[in-house]
Amino acid sequence: MPRAGLDRAAVIAAAAEVADERGFGQLTMGLVAERLGVRTPSLYKHVESLAALRQGLAALAMTELGDALRDATQGYAGRDALAAAARAMRSYLTEHPGRYAVTVGAVVDPELDAAGARVVESLAAVLRGYRIDPAEQTHALRTLRSTLHGFATLQTAHGFQWNADTDQSFEWLIDFLDRGLRRP
Amino acid sequence: MPRAGLDRAAVIAAAAEVADERGFGQLTMGLVAERLGVRTPSLYKHVESLAALRQGLAALAMTELGDALRDATQGYAGRDALAAAARAMRSYLTEHPGRYAVTVGAVVDPELDAAGARVVESLAAVLRGYRIDPAEQTHALRTLRSTLHGFATLQTAHGFQWNADTDQSFEWLIDFLDRGLRRP
DNA sequence: GCTTTTAGCTAACGACATTAGCTGAACCTG
DNA sequence: CAGGTTCAGCTAATGTCGTTAGCTAAAAGC
Numbered sequence: 001m002p003r004a005g006l007d008r009a010a011v012i013a014a015a016a017e018v019a020d021e022r023g024f025g026q027l028t029m030g031l032v033a034e035r036l037g038v039r040t041p042s043l044y045k046h047v048e049s050l051a052a053l054r055q056g057l058a059a060l061a062m063t064e065l066g067d068a069l070r071d072a073t074q075g076y077a078g079r080d081a082l083a084a085a086a087r088a089m090r091s092y093l094t095e096h097p098g099r100y101a102v103t104v105g106a107v108v109d110p111e112l113d114a115a116g117a118r119v120v121e122s123l124a125a126v127l128r129g130y131r132i133d134p135a136e137q138t139h140a141l142r143t144l145r146s147t148l149h150g151f152a153t154l155q156t157a158h159g160f161q162w163n164a165d166t167d168q169s170f171e172w173l174i175d176f177l178d179r180g181l182r183r184p
Numbered sequence: 185m186p187r188a189g190l191d192r193a194a195v196i197a198a199a200a201e202v203a204d205e206r207g208f209g210q211l212t213m214g215l216v217a218e219r220l221g222v223r224t225p226s227l228y229k230h231v232e233s234l235a236a237l238r239q240g241l242a243a244l245a246m247t248e249l250g251d252a253l254r255d256a257t258q259g260y261a262g263r264d265a266l267a268a269a270a271r272a273m274r275s276y277l278t279e280h281p282g283r284y285a286v287t288v289g290a291v292v293d294p295e296l297d298a299a300g301a302r303v304v305e306s307l308a309a310v311l312r313g314y315r316i317d318p319a320e321q322t323h324a325l326r327t328l329r330s331t332l333h334g335f336a337t338l339q340t341a342h343g344f345q346w347n348a349d350t351d352q353s354f355e356w357l358i359d360f361l362d363r364g365l366r367r368p
Numbered sequence: 369g370c371t372t373t374t375a376g377c378t379a380a381c382g383a384c385a386t387t388a389g390c391t392g393a394a395c396c397t398g
Numbered sequence: 399c400a401g402g403t404t405c406a407g408c409t410a411a412t413g414t415c416g417t418t419a420g421c422t423a424a425a426a427g428c
Binding site: 004045 | 374376377378
């Protein structure tokens with residue numbers, strides 16, 4: 001019985017792969033264990049429950065998204081920063097649909113909150129390139145986040161019913177946001 | 185053994201109540217049956233499976249949302265129509281969080297598609313009040329839908345972390361959309 | 369080397385979805 | 399209204415999945 005050398009991070013990483021490949025709904029203790037070459041109950045030495053595993057995965061996804069946003073916007077400002085952030089967010093959500101889906105509907109949790117705060121911080125940094133009334137900062141931030149989140153989730157979920165180019169729509173959306181944020 | 189007089193619609197309606205009250209994740213055959221005063225296996229005389237029940241529920245939610253949008257925008261145009269549609273959409277999603285959650289991640293299905301098309305049609309009607317280049321219609325439509333969907337789902341999911349008034353943010357968002365859609 | 373800790377395992381239980389097969393209520397048909 | 403047919407809802411049983419209990423041997427500490 002050679003040990004597998006697992007830890008909480010390894011289990012969550014395997015869960016992330018399962019969620020991305022088979023979909024959020026197929027995230028099951030059995031599939032995660034199988035991927036790690038281990039029997040199902042062994043996972044409980046590293047995560048308390050499936051719910052906790054989902055929480056951890058949600059935090060991982062939010063952290064990765066935050067990193068992606070930070071890296072993408074590094075060194076840009078104004079419209080360039082906005083476009084970079086928007087594309088980075090869409091890329092992450094479409095490349096890791098299962099991972100991100102867990103964050104929606106996840107319960108309040110310090111780790112997830114902290115990661116979410118970093119995402120918000122990156123978006124706030126993008127807004128700094130626009131002259132926005134401090135009193136409206138929060139509203140603009142929420143609008144930006146909602147728009148990007150909504151586009152990406154709608155696309156990965158049903159997709160938009162008709163088939164006009166989605167990339168083109170997204171570039172139009174970036175332009176729409178830029179124009180709107182530029183002029184109060 | 186007096187008969188309960190169920191049918192597919194009654195089962196889906198009960199499922200909708202369960203989903204709204206206990207959350208999407210708690211939508212279980214047992215809870216639906218209990219609400220109807222019936223034993224679990226009896227449901228299978230009316231729906232083929234839990235997956236099919238979810239599909240039916242998704243279609244119901246999308247249909248209700250479409251009706252709400254149609255009713256709310258009736259007789260309005262331009263900014264008024266936009267505001268009415270936005271508020272109607274947010275109201276529906278927040279009043280029926282579980283119901284709507286099922287539509288995200290639902291599989292392609294003729295009934296859901298048709299209902300979704302009616303939602304899109306109502307939003308397209310709103311856009312008619314703005315002078316939008318026909319070539320950009322689809323992009324504007326997707327942007328509008330994404331923004332409203334994103335705001336409502338983010339709000340009902342984690343809620344926005346900080347506590348500035350959400351209603352106020354939403355009104356700002358409506359204004360943002362109106363200004364953006366109006367310009368050249 | 370010897371002890372202690374603990375990762376991973378087998379066995380077992382409970383919740384839930386689903387199927388098979390029964391029974392009697394409702395609905396026909398004459 | 400009698401007799402037959404349909405079928406809604408039930409009980410019993412099976413399979414999957416999450417979770418717990420308790421064992422064993424691999425690692426880690428002395």
